[in-house]
Amino acid sequence: MKIMILGANGYLGWPTSVELSSKNHKLLLIDNFTKKNILKEYNRQPLLINKSMNSRIKLLENKNINFKNIDCSNYTGFSRAFKSFMPDAVIHYAELPSAPYSMFGHKEGWRTLENNLKSTFNLITCIKDFNPNCHMIKLGTMGEYGTPNIDIEEGWIDVAHNKRKQKFLYPRQASSLYHTSKIMDTDLLWFYVRLYNLRVTDLMQGPVYGIKSNNKISNENFFPEFSYDDLFGTVLNRFIVQAVAGIPLTVYGSGNQVRGYINLIDTVKCINIALKNPAKKGSLEIYNQFTEQFSVNELAAKVKKALKKVDIDVMIKKIRNPRIEAEKHYYNASNQKMKKLGLKPSLLTDEVIIDIAMFIKKHIKRINKKIIQPKSGW
Ligand SMILES: NC(=O)c1ccc[n+]([C@@H]2O[C@H](COP(=O)([O-])OP(=O)(O)OC[C@H]3O[C@@H](n4cnc5c(N)ncnc54)[C@H](O)[C@@H]3O)[C@@H](O)[C@H]2O)c1
Numbered sequence: 001m002k003i004m005i006l007g008a009n010g011y012l013g014w015p016t017s018v019e020l021s022s023k024n025h026k027l028l029l030i031d032n033f034t035k036k037n038i039l040k041e042y043n044r045q046p047l048l049i050n051k052s053m054n055s056r057i058k059l060l061e062n063k064n065i066n067f068k069n070i071d072c073s074n075y076t077g078f079s080r081a082f083k084s085f086m087p088d089a090v091i092h093y094a095e096l097p098s099a100p101y102s103m104f105g106h107k108e109g110w111r112t113l114e115n116n117l118k119s120t121f122n123l124i125t126c127i128k129d130f131n132p133n134c135h136m137i138k139l140g141t142m143g144e145y146g147t148p149n150i151d152i153e154e155g156w157i158d159v160a161h162n163k164r165k166q167k168f169l170y171p172r173q174a175s176s177l178y179h180t181s182k183i184m185d186t187d188l189l190w191f192y193v194r195l196y197n198l199r200v201t202d203l204m205q206g207p208v209y210g211i212k213s214n215n216k217i218s219n220e221n222f223f224p225e226f227s228y229d230d231l232f233g234t235v236l237n238r239f240i241v242q243a244v245a246g247i248p249l250t251v252y253g254s255g256n257q258v259r260g261y262i263n264l265i266d267t268v269k270c271i272n273i274a275l276k277n278p279a280k281k282g283s284l285e286i287y288n289q290f291t292e293q294f295s296v297n298e299l300a301a302k303v304k305k306a307l308k309k310v311d312i313d314v315m316i317k318k319i320r321n322p323r324i325e326a327e328k329h330y331y332n333a334s335n336q337k338m339k340k341l342g343l344k345p346s347l348l349t350d351e352v353i354i355d356i357a358m359f360i361k362k363h364i365k366r367i368n369k370k371i372i373q374p375k376s377g378w
Contacts, residue, residue, distance in 0.1 A: 002025070005020070051221060078126065097232070137203065140204045200279055203271075255300065260333050266343065287338050
């Protein structure tokens with residue numbers, strides 16, 4: 001297949017590119033390094049600094065891979081690349097993925113909304129105008145649903161009202177501007193799909209953890225840059241960095257907040273499943289992409305228990321919650337669709353936590369303790 005990967009230098013984009021490169025696809029990778037630039041602007045650093053994209057691509061066996069530095073929110077540049085490549089499928093990761101960054105202030109909030117909506121709008125309009133058969137695979141987030149007091153379905157819900165029934169998008173209630181941008185994306189995509197008979201898969205993913213796209217990879221050129229800072233790090237990755245750095249794991253508020261989590265290995269497997277099972281024409285296929293549900297307290301306890309086995313003594317500290325969010329709530333989300341299509345989850349075992357910790361320990365000198373504590377609150 002001819003596949004475009006937008007946001008190919010990111011935490012998920014680079015491992016996805018590496019995995020798809022082994023499958024003989026023709027790939028066009030796109031990124032404008034906006035995350036790298038934002039990290040610099042806010043004095044945050046990832047744990048790894050990758051070599052240039054072009055030198056990493058040369059290390060891959062597949063020679064049908066090109067990279068272009070293009071801003072997906074710029075229609076002229078993006079549409080030119082789309083038209084000349086004419087993809088069969090596009091994997092869209094090119095968004096600003098941070099709740100705390102989006103809530104930092106007016107500039108950051110608008111930058112998130114503008115970047116994410118423009119990138120999504122440019123892509124769906126290119127598909128409509130130039131290649132309506134192209135399958136778009138878009139990353140959404142479980143955070144779009146919020147924490148409703150009913151079970152969370154996979155994207156859609158049947159509503160019965162005054163003796164009539166209709167299927168609607170499952171209600172969405174964001175808790176940050178970042179999550180709001182993802183809800184707006186979903187609405188936009190559903191609008192285009194139903195008007196123009198397009199095919200879109202929207203993956204409602206939970207927070208991702210890990211560093212490898214599969215267990216056999218050890219060459220760090222194929223690992224993504226790994227963020228652990230307060231703006232771009234995800235909770236479990238941050239906890240393991242805190243543990244290795246000998247500082248307490250920062251549990252926000254009561255720690256009873258429950259979410260669905262997923263290993264990076266499974267993110268890549270789900271992308272492969274989505275590629276093999278394209279949405280039908282006129283259909284917005286939505287999957288809940290997580291494998292296990294944990295409270296923040298459970299995550300912290302799991303890290304403490306696992307790392308005791310390798311003599312890392314983990315401290316846990318509850319701090320004032322910097323976010324406005326429910327700390328005690330019902331949470332029961334469905335995640336059957338990916339499993340029905342063949343996903344065998346890689347679960348959060350002690351070995352998985354130890355493996356991530358050993359990778360972090362190897363780079364312990366690069367940990368900057370000043371960028372870990374939360375500085376953005378709302
Ligand atoms: N990492 C997670 O835990 C997680 C969980 C749920 C959903 N997601 C979603 O998955 C996607 C990827 O997340 P990630 O963690 O890899 O983020 P990331 O920030 O590491 O990667 C995104 C990449 O896209 C690039 N990018 C952003 N805007 C761009 C633009 N306008 N033009 C070109 N490139 C652009 C960035 O430079 C970056 O390299 C996002 O849409 C995010 O919302 C991530």
